[in-house]
Amino acid sequence: MPVASGNHGLVHLNRVETARPLVALTFDDGPHPVHTPRLLDILAEHRARATFYVIGALVRRYPEIAQRIVAEGHELANHTWSHPTLSRLGNARFLSEIDRTQEIIYQTVGYVPVTMRPPYGAITMRQSRMLAQERNLPTIIWSVDPQDWRRPGPSVVARRMVSGAQPGAIILAHDIHAPTVRAIPEALNGLYGRGLRSVTMSELLGWGQWGPRRRPSRVARNPELRHPI
Template sequence: MTETKSRLWFTISCAALFMLVLNYQPIHQYIDVIKKQKAVTADGRVDERERLRGMIEEWKEGKEEMPIDAFFDKSWKAAIPGYNGRIVDVEASVNKMIATGAVNPDSMVYKEIPPAVSLEQLGTLPIYRGNPNKPAISFMINVAWGNEYLDSMLDTLDKHGVKTTFFLDGSWVKRYPEEAKKIAARGHEIGNHAYSHPDMKTLGVQRIQQEISRTQEVIEKTIGVKPTLFAPPSGSFNQRVVQIAQSPFQMKTILWTADTVDWQKPSSSWVVRKISRLMGNGVLVLMHPTAASEASLDQLLMIAKQKGLVATTVSEVISSNRLNK
């Protein structure tokens, strides 16, 4: 009987002591102890890989993100791209840290997780912006005139190390093949801007196909690339235009989020004030090779950088891929 009582009091005392300690020590400290014990082998040696795993499990907290699905924007009747999530690849991180000797949170290796709903799954829709969570912006340039400002704009883009998207009018490429080659040679993405700058939504099927196909042909013959993006002149389109661009030409129809309205010849300061207010994640800025855009481009690129935005091509902005800053 005495032995039973002694065992009972011992159990109660241990439980009381555990509760007392628990009230003063955060639970994660006990978890840390367990992790450290796991990193020690039976003969007392430290298991380096297990030790690193434990550290990475702590460091990755708050750094992983869930993917965001592409969705249909009812107000714009357009598709909004998704955005990949990311998780820490623990084993790849361990391997990297052992190989490089750099053991810190910055050495963690991430793996992208695509969204469950992709842009393609939404169907044939126009696109006017990238995902609102992606810190990217594109100053896309539609070219059908304004050769006198091209060199300066190209130099400004080079100065900032920026590659953007030029949507080229087919008849312009036909008239100025060397100018078109110059744009491509500077590493910029080339898009299709129809052949004769028509009001696309008023055209029949055959004429729509002709406008797109003639431009594809002249760009491919002149530059050697086949555009995958189509920007309807003046933003004029209907569902027939979007459908034809998609099939048979496998091109996405691109609109814009912010318009410089540079063809109205505003001052460069007016353009900067207007566009800087509209800058944000996933924004597509419409420009042309005009005096106003040429004079404002340098400042707009600086403002974008100050806002933490990466200026890049339209294809990159509307991609679900995460930015590799």
């Protein structure tokens, strides 16, 4: 199985150290057949880029949406195959959740994710270190959580996203909720108003754009054979 190469020594992070006025807007739990395409329309209108922490089983179900995400300049990243609480899993199930998702994304769009986010943010440091060492996958949590899944209303979600943002912020949201998608125009306008621009996780990390142009340097074949667990 192809795996990501080059995690730059990162293991686990909540935000990125940068003085540049950039943030990463991240969307978990999709792709969703209705809400994700609507969100993509909004992001295109605002010329904003985002990172989608997708569920492997849903990429298999909605491959064309995953392909559209990448075609429009966004990034796909690993949010496990079936959204379990990873911290409760043994090594075999844990790695299978990650590896199946890397594989389906690679098969669907031709590129391998370079970061992962654990469901509920639940992962042990031992598991994060193992992922960084054995799969070159840093664990990305978040620094801004608007609690959009509680459905407080689009204005509240937008306000929380904007007020918590600063350079290097990683903003958590979910593209499976209609009110979250409706909050995004106001959130993007608010971020622009504070001089902040949304880029992908790879861009925020200074790795350049994830996708076609990065493919040769991001893909290595079977390095796990050199690092048996």
